[in-house]
Amino acid sequence: MAYIQIKPTDSLFFGSGKPFNAGADSWTDSSFLPNPSVIWGALFSVLYREGKVTVKDKERLYIKNIYLYNEEQTTILVPAPLDIFVDSEGKRYKGEYKDVDFISNYELPVINMVDGVDVKPLENNFIEINSLYEEYCQDNFDDLVLFNFDEVFVADYKIGIKIEKGIAKKNHLYRIDLTQFKKEWSFLIEYESDIVFNQSGILKLGGESKIAHYQKIDKPIGIIDYEDYRDEMIEELKEQNEFKILFKTPVYFKKGWQPQQDGLICVNIGKSIPIGGFDMETKKPKEMKKYIPAGSVLVFSKELGEISFIDEDSESYKGFGSYELLTKG
Numbered sequence: 126m127a128y129i130q131i132k133p134t135d136s137l138f139f140g141s142g143k144p145f146n147a148g149a150d151s152w153t154d155s156s157f158l159p160n161p162s163v164i165w166g167a168l169f170s171v172l173y174r175e176g177k178v179t180v181k182d183k184e185r186l187y188i189k190n191i192y193l194y195n196e197e198q199t200t201i202l203v204p205a206p207l208d209i210f211v212d213s214e215g216k217r218y219k220g221e222y223k224d225v226d227f228i229s230n231y232e233l234p235v236i237n238m239v240d241g242v243d244v245k246p247l248e249n250n251f252i253e254i255n256s257l258y259e260e261y262c263q264d265n266f267d268d269l270v271l272f273n274f275d276e277v278f279v280a281d282y283k284i285g286i287k288i289e290k291g292i293a294k295k296n297h298l299y300r301i302d303l304t305q306f307k308k309e310w311s312f313l314i315e316y317e318s319d320i321v322f323n324q325s326g327i328l329k330l331g332g333e334s335k336i337a338h339y340q341k342i343d344k345p346i347g348i349i350d351y352e353d354y355r356d357e358m359i360e361e362l363k364e365q366n367e368f369k370i371l372f373k374t375p376v377y378f379k380k381g382w383q384p385q386q387d388g389l390i391c392v393n394i395g396k397s398i399p400i401g402g403f404d405m406e407t408k409k410p411k412e413m414k415k416y417i418p419a420g421s422v423l424v425f426s427k428e429l430g431e432i433s434f435i436d437e438d439s440e441s442y443k444g445f446g447s448y449e450l451l452t453k454g
Contacts (some may be wrong), residue, residue: 126191126314126317126344127314127315127317127318127322127341127350128229128302128313128314128316128341128342128343128345129168129193129313129314129316129322129339129340129342130196130311130312130313130314130339130340130341130342131164131167131230131313131314131328131330131338132306132312132313132337132338132340133305133306133311133331133335133336133337134160134335134336134340135305135335135336135339136281136303136304136335137270137278139156140209145169148360152214153226156421158177158304158419159330159331160375160445161188161191161374161375161401161443161445161447162402162440162444162445163330163331163399163441164188164191164314164330165181165186165188165442165443165444166402166443167328167329167330167337168186168187168228168314168316168322168328168330168339169183169326169398170186170329170389171175171339171353171430172186172322175323175382177311177320177321178320178415181323181406182320182412183320183405183406183442184442185318185320186313186316186318186442187277187316187317187318187442187445188316188442188443188444189313189315189316189317190315190373190444191313191314191315191373191374191442191444192312192313192314192315193251193255193310193311193312193313193334194311194312194345195309195310196308196309196310196311196403197275197309198309199346199347200253200302200347201253201254201255201313201345201347201348201351201393202251202254202272202277203254203255203257203371203373203419203449204250204252204253204373204419204420205247205249205250205251205252205271205417206250206252206261206371206393206420206422207247207393207394207395207399207419207422208220208237208244208246208249208422209250209261209269210239210244210245210246210247210276211244211245211247212242212243212244213339216266217247217266217269218242218244218266218450219237219239219264219454220237220238220239220312220393221237221238221239221240221268222235222236222237222333222391222424222453223235223236223237223238229388230261231378233389233390233391233392234390234391235245235263235390235391237391237393237424238289239421241244246393247271248395249273249274250271250272250273250274251271251272251273251277252269252270252271252272252305253270253347253404254273254348254351255350255351255354256268256269256271257371257449258327258351258354258358258451258453259354262451262454263449264359265349271295274444276307276370277303277306277307277310278306278307278310279301279304279305279307279404280303280304280374281304281305281329284296287356287437290336291415293451296306298345300352302317303431313345315348322339322438324340324341325339325340326338326339327339338431339430351436352389354379355449355450358450358451358452359429359450361452362429362450362452363393363429364430365388365428365452366426366427366428367425367427367453368425368429368450368451368452368453369422369423369424369425369450369451369452369453369454370422370423370424370425370448370450370451371420371421371422371448371449371451372417372418372421372422372446372447372448373419373421373448373449374419374444374446374447374449375398375400375416375417375418375419375445375446376416376417376421376439376445376448377400377414377415377416377439377440377445377446378417381415382397382417384423386425387427388425388427389423389424389425390424390426391423391424392421392422392423393421393422394417394418394421394422394423395417395418395420395421396418397415397417397418398415398416398417398418399413399414399415399416400415401413401414402418408418416445419432424453429450430437
């Protein structure tokens with residue numbers, strides 16, 4: 126594995142995938158994190174610009190993981206699991222697994238929920254990767270190392286107006302939400318490639334092609350510790366017949382929210398997100414597809430064995446469908 130740190134120099138705009146029409150809409154839907162294909166496209170464009178790849182070489186750059194990275198403390202973050210619940214005062218709860226006979230629009234035999242308390246899934250939060258194993262998997266929810274959006278990003282926005290033939294159009298004012306990293310934060314990309322990146326350089330990122338700096342770095346200490354935890358977890362799971370999947374990046378399933386893998390018994394998933402893109406080879410827009418978001422949790426009842434959760438056309442080489450194998454708890 127190799128690692129690249131991407132440090133944006135300005136606020137960024139990442140579209141949500143929903144169409145926007147200035148005049149009909151006054152506020153764009155946006156995401157505070159880019160889809161994996163945005164990161165992949167920015168890095169691939171660097172290689173393409175330097176003449177190291179052609180448009181047919183897409184899978185020669187394989188993104189394995191996308192993290193949030195605090196370079197001062199070497200902290201590594203991933204989206205927090207959506208089976209962590211929180212009440213109106215911020216207290217955290219662990220859901221209980223219960224067999225169900227029937228719940229409207231829920232098709233699985235087991236549900237994960239919190240009884241007797243008004244709670245909701247902990248959205249727009251991140252968990253330190255080692256805390257995922259040390260606290261989350263040990264049901265020590267009081268000591269989870271979590272970061273909310275405001276601890277990593279500074280929210281921003283800008284106002285624009287549609288211009289046609291050099292003239293501002295009446296009633297075509299709109300707002301775009303932007304995000305900007307706080308000083309010590311950046312993206313950390315874990316990738317595989319037989320092509321060598323320069324030690325450092327610049328790339329363009331986001332809907333407005335803002336400049337960001339990148340540099341290759343050694344494996345951070347936080348990743349080294351996490352890999353030890355992960356290897357121990359996988360050995361433990363081999364002795365069990367139930368396990369949990371935490372998706373760290375959005376994932377596409379042909380069957381909507383269900384993978385083709387059998388044995389699924391329970392899910393805690395967020396609202397689906399539309400993702401499309403542009404195919405450099407065909408020079409045509411891609412079909413818009415619905416992905417389940419990062420942080421979604423799926424539970425399976427079966428031996429670990431050979432698993433294949435990602436559909437063939439999910440473009441996993443771009444970083445989609447990155448996951449952790451965890452105990453059910």
